[in-house]
Amino acid sequence: MSPNVGSAMTALIDRVSQLVRRSDTAPGALLPGTARSTVASDARGNAWTPRGSDGKPLSNEQQAEVADLQQTDRRVRSHEQMHINAAQGIQVSGPHFDLQDGPDGRRYAVAGEVEIDTSPGRDHHETLWKARAIQVAALAPPDPSAQDRAVAxxxxxxxxxxxxxxAEQQARQARVSRHYRSSSAPTLLSTYA
Incomplete structure (x- = not known):
């Protein structure tokens, strides 16, 4: 095998691995130990019918519930990702999701949170920057929750x-600076004395 083919194979394997990892975190993805839902066609080969973890076709109500759960899952994951993307270097953890089992055997995110470090900075400048960044991160989603608004x-x-x-520190420094300038300036009298 030539070096070019070997490196191309390695790149392909890496890409497939990334896709597999990415699909593991997709909305409605199965978590370890959860059942897999199936779809099947009827004996005449008609359209695929979603099935529950027991293999039976889902009712119309169950299919509607799955659709609602999928929509909620996408919205929740997107909301939390917006917080992370807007964090601007602030320490964050998460996201953490509250999951609900759907009638199709999959687990869907129905609520979530991202923890943001809200401690003050090492000095007033850093605290000022950090406070502004926290507000941006907390209010990043177009639909901030009550908790998001409380953090902001x-x-x-x-x-x-x-x-x-x-401002107080700068005023104090200005007073000290004026004091030293006025007290250390040589006067005409002291120069010739």
């Missing part, structure tokens, strides 16, 4: 406190 409000208070502390 907490970060707004943190921003206000850091801004006040920074």
């Amino acid at each position: 409000a907490q970060a707004a208070r943190m921003e206000e406190q850091a801004s006040s502390a920074l």
